[in-house]
Amino acid sequence: MEAISEKAVTRLEDALGKENVYPDNPHRAVRAAVPSPFPVCHWEEHIPDIVVLPKTTEEVVEIMKIANEFKIPVVPRAGATGLADGAVPMRKGILLDIKRMDEILEIDDVNMTATVQPGLGMLELNKTLSRIGLFYPDDPASYPCSIIGGRIGSGGWSLMGSGYGHVPDLVISMEVVLPTGKVIRVGGGGGRKIRKSSVGYRLKDLFIGHSGTLGVTTEATLDLCKKPEAECPAYFGTGSFEESHDLALALERLGLKTMTAVVIFDNEKIEFLRRDDEAYIPQPKEVVSVVLALLYGSEGEVLAARKQVFETAVDKMKATYLGDEIAKGDWASRHDRYHITYHGRNAAGEVSMMSWHCEDAAIVHSELPYVRKKWHEIVKRYKREYDGYFDDWGMFMYTSNPFKAYGDYLTEVDIGVNELEMTPEIWQAFIKMKSEIAAVALEAGGSISTCHGGTRPGDVELACHQELAEGSFDLMKDIKKLLDPNNIMNPGKYLLDEAYQ
Amino acid sequence: MSENVIIKNGHFRVEPWRMEKIQTQELSDSEKERFVKNREQWLDWMNRHFADKTILAPDKYK
């Protein structure tokens, strides 16, 4: 605790109550990592100096004021289930854990909104909403434990987003505490519930996906829907990735409003899932690649759309329907199928425990085969070179255009990373692999990330100096300096330290 | 399967040689069956959580 003064700690305790301020080792050490690869050998560098759990906007304001006065970094943390790396402290400091801000402030079942504090879990919210037939349709891989504030801070993407919208579409308005301690409201009109207005700049978007660099959301009004009456997850097997790519296009072109996602599982992904078929999708041998057409809506709508989907996939495109068991089981497995530690393998085929890493570029439909080819070349090369440290866990491609299942795909290559035996040297190799992967995404005219942001090591240089090169990054630095004069909010992220040099 | 597996009581098990570097724990068959049963129940629950009803293939495609 050398980096934070006793005086600052006392001020925090006075502001929040001693029971909400934790200087001890377990509380600090547990809050160093998020799911993106975490080299265990570098743990110490990311342990915050102190952990605070405020309950109110006023307390967050106090924390900001103290942080500015003592020039201490503040790192906001919600569920810490995201791969954005936003919640990993780069310069230690105050870890601001928002999970005690967990109230549902209002459910408006006429205008279909819920106003919540940011520390509320999405599963918790939906357990309450579903009692009255409502639903908050945001569905990240971490859905069963992800938290509203983290979804906002990381600009989350939803598996159902092509039907129901992603986080930027689902958050109507917010209360934000700026780095200086000033409280502002963004979005929503005077009553905070207006989805579409043309007054002023679109400031709400500035506070979605900033990875904790511009402030802390302390309240959000969310867009609800009726809990879907019916879902239909239809899984079709094909003989090659190319066939899947064609089938996906045919499904996109059906123009169905109920089409909530089209998902491609490539050959390597199917191989990976078949390491334990039973937990996922036991399939006939001839299936090499898979396409999922996902429908949500009223029963009548889904039944009508289902007919077109099956005619297109089976009758016209000659894909194989994989059966009802897979349909139900795999779709329900979607939050759990990525990251089973024991699915890592070395070259000899032995289990080598690995953590899940996901590269998540945004790529247009036409470029998917190119990106897929390049990415697997890169990952397989590193897998060969660092046997037992990296593993190619295959690719998923999900439609990600909000409300429209066509065009953009979240294109994800999943990579097993052996963090426990990681050395600083191999960690550098990992970062290099990431840069190569990101470069391919840019070559293909894509974005480095659909949902995990561009601040992770290996991404950040390309993100700031290439993807955002045409003036965007310069403007980001100006905004950062304007809102956060002392660079207290999550310093070290997005190369924003450059703004202060 | 992309790898060979052992089949016991109708369920897949990893080949023991793959786990040589990892100490296996003592797990009774009932305990393993409990995982399988729990998984099936959990998957059903997840479907119900997101929609009132799960519609599967039309009969002619089953």
Added chain:
Amino acid sequence: MSEVYISKKSFYDTPLGDDKAVVPEMRRDCYAVFACRHKFCRDVCPVYFETRDETTGSYGLHTSILGMAEGHVALSDLQDTITMCLECGACELRCPNSLYTGDFYGQSTTLVDLVRKVRRDLIAQGTPPANWDAVQKYIDQDLEKENGPSDALVKWADDLDLPNAGETMLFVDYFNAGQTTDVPRNAVKILKAAGIRFGILDKPYPTLGELYESDKEKWMVYAAQNIDALAKAGAKTVILVNPHDYIFFVREYPKYFNLPFDVVYITDYLLSLFEAGKITLKNELPINATYHDPCSLNKHVLNWEAPRTLIEAIPGISYKADDHIRQWDYCCGNGLNSFKRLKPDVSYKIGLRRFSMAEEVGAEQLIVACPHCLDQFTEVKAKSGSSLEPVHILELIAKSMGID
């Protein structure tokens, strides 16, 4: 034989300590939970729902011990955080390592065992969990009963005329025998009415979970004595009326001993009698009720159907319950062993939250199948002034059968 649910890790036998290295297998095993980092374990933890603190629970504890292996945490740093576990088992159910691939890889997450182990290790190195004195006092009181006159332990059955031997034995623990005597008494009356011949031990030995997580050796001596006494009494089937003991009999005793008899929980036994037509639920009970799954049954052994089937068979009852998976989030607040005495304030809040969930489904009575839930809910009702009435399932069955 009855099913036994064992997941046992031999490296848990190596003590952790401030000056001890964490053995490689322990480090690897803790990494298996840390590596996931999805923390699905967190959002089913009834303690987390009150504290919102991710330091506790499966992810928090496994990460803390991994941190111990890496030199960032000491065992004695866990004196506070280790108190924050009910041992309810929800996190184990939700852990993808077990849920998805535990059967395939033969690896499971055993947080409950780990919590017990860490509490023991803390006690052994002289830095016990915070507020442990309150637990130790309770243990001492329980063990005094064992040393005292044995008829005090069976006083609850004085007027019931039960033999001390038989092929079917009803095992009644100290808690039921001393505090919730209506539970075993109703069990006896129901079984008798169904024409079952059975006995009880003239002297049962302690089964106290608090002892298990502090002095395992002593607890095992008593376990051996219970098994021996039941075997000598001629037991082929042992019926349990406390689910905490039931899971000891099917999950813990078999780790150390061979049990020469079948073990069955009272609600399963009664369901089989009901289905065989030996129990008739004839009286209408016009109550508006919901059911609370005891963590021990629902989460430790996936036993949730029998109580629901029995309740639904009671004529006249208006019954609506949250499903058993939603109830992974719930606990009465007592926890399996030491929790209530370590954290009475959080225990009460968890109980209150459970009450509010029962009220949300519109219930006036909260049916339980565990004497500890009954005890805890009775206390929550008294403290909060709620009108919700906790009631044990055996009481309802007895009433519906027309037993006084």
